[in-house]
Amino acid sequence: MFGLTFEKILIIGVIAVFLLGPDKLPHYAAQLARLVKQLRTMANGAKDRMRDEMGPEFDDLDWKKLDPRQYDPRRIIREALSEDDDVVTPAATAVISRSPNPDGAYLKRKLAKEESLAAAEFAPFDTEAT
Structure with a gap:
């Protein structure tokens, strides 16, 4: 707590004995006990x-x-994105991201861009771009 x-409580007790003295220490110990009981009663x-x-x-x-x-945003997102309650590990997502789908839209756009650039022989240039 x-x-x-x-050890720390023992050191505090020894310092209290020297500061308060043996004649006042029982009085302050009783007050501390009453305070702890009141706090416990209030909490309950x-x-x-x-x-x-x-x-x-x-x-x-x-x-x-x-x-x-207990909040771990990575775990929450991983569980939300997983299918059939299978948790996808970070290593599996890295393998998936390195091998693009051959039938995916990304590769189709990339191939179409390469074909259009080969036909035009120069890249499109926008003069109004900032």
Whole structure:
């Protein structure tokens, strides 16, 4: 919790003993215990109130799925674009992208462009292009 390890808590306790002194330390420790109990009570009350206001349909909700730290846009896009629930790996997409479809529109346009350039012997030039 808050990155506090046992060693850090022990060091804080030793520093507190030296700063507060042995006569005031029990009083402040009791106040800290009361504060922790109040915070725990407030947190449980807020949780119960939220559960009452949201209704019973939210009892079975998996809150870990809604955690923004679980968000991976690459996985979401990969799952959305995959067919038949097969996840396409990045290596498979690289292989697919390197071998164009011979019946695809890209190769047809490329061949048509090469044929038209061979017949005209020069590339088209647009004088109004910026």
